[in-house]
Amino acid sequence: MIQTIPVGLGARSYDVLVGPGLIDRAGEHIAPFLPARRTTIVTDSNVGAHHGERLAVSLEQADVAVDVITVPAGEESKSFAGLADLSDRLLALELDRGDVIIAFGGGVVGDLAGFAASIYKRGIDFIQVPTSLLAQVDSSVGGKTAIDTSRGKNLIGAFHQPRLVLADLDILATLPDREMACGYAEVIKYGMLGDETFFAWLETNGADVLARDTAALAQAVGRSVEMKAEIVAEDETEKGRRALLNLGHTFAHALEAETGYGETLKHGEAVAAGCGLAFRFSVALGHCPPADADRVARALKAAGLPGGMADVPGYPFNADRLIHHMAQDKKAQAGALTFILARRIGEAFTAKGVDPDALRQFLITEGALP
Helix, strand or coil: CCEEEEECCHHHCEEEEEECCCCCCHHHHHHHHCCCCEEEEEEEHHHHHHHHHHHHHHHHHCCCEEEEEEECCCHHHCCHHHHHHHHHHHHHCCCCCCCEEEEEECHHHHHHHHHHHHHHHHCCEEEEEECCHHHHHHHCCCCEEEEEECCEEEEEEEECCCCEEEEEHHHHHHCCHHHHHHHHHHHHHHHHHHCHHHHHHHHHHHHHHHCCCHHHHHHHHHHHHHHHHHHHHHCCCCCCHHHHHHCCHHHHHHHHHHHCCCCCCCHHHHHHHHHHHHHHHHHHCCCCCHHHHHHHHHHHHHCCCCCCHHHCCCCCCEHHHHHHHHHCCCCCECCEEEEEEEEECCEEEEEEEECHHHHHHHHHHCCCEC
């Protein structure tokens, strides 16, 4: 059963297909978008080695000529150097503005290839074939593309919507358990920010999702994509409601910065810790019932995810250093701190001008060093 979820953006609308077997049928879905019957797959060294041939064969069976560019696996590829290398390799293939590239990998490949597509000859089309749970439910949908810098994650980028997204649930069978948990953090985040019923369903069925039960996985990915598609269609460039998708991310990015953006703390794990902190900060500010923050903490713990700073390697952290990182957050305006907080599970909101002293006291209460 393939779910087709539209992202309504007028002339730039596109579909997200969710279901099993999509990579082996990718040719029939992608070929209509390739007028020159050629494409370039951008993948990483891990995904390419395990699944690259299947995607290429499917395209070739649809009479599509395929080139493949492989970048090193890992966050280091999502950099100025990685962007320059990828852009040069695309230019060497002499792609023109009517061509389409395929981002075949997790969030790093999707962000890097999508940003390269947005600037290559002032912009060419691309298609997302996400291979991690996190990418399927979050980064592949909505057109956010970016690279990292020494000053923070995703600070250089562009909104560039894909033409199509193929989320093959079967490919998650080979995903490491830690990566599944990272993706699950983004899944449960959707329930936290806008759908208490979905959150409650995950409380009951989360273990099945993590175990890759087909029906549970289809429900979790499908509902997550539906929610993101609805929000993106309403607020494509994050001027309003789309900011709610950043629940937990201000805390998360600060923790990632302190731990070095590497394997010590993966993005999904940081988001989980950040969501736990966001709910407890909401309680501290009088916005949210304590029972809801406790529910969030239990749900994260049940999935084997960190629920706060104390669960993050390197704890305790310095409160002032964390606040410095938060001040560089993309949501900050005129130097004022902005957070996505919660009134309850299923009702997030944007809090502007958060008091730094209140934040500092909260972080110290959570175990940060003064």
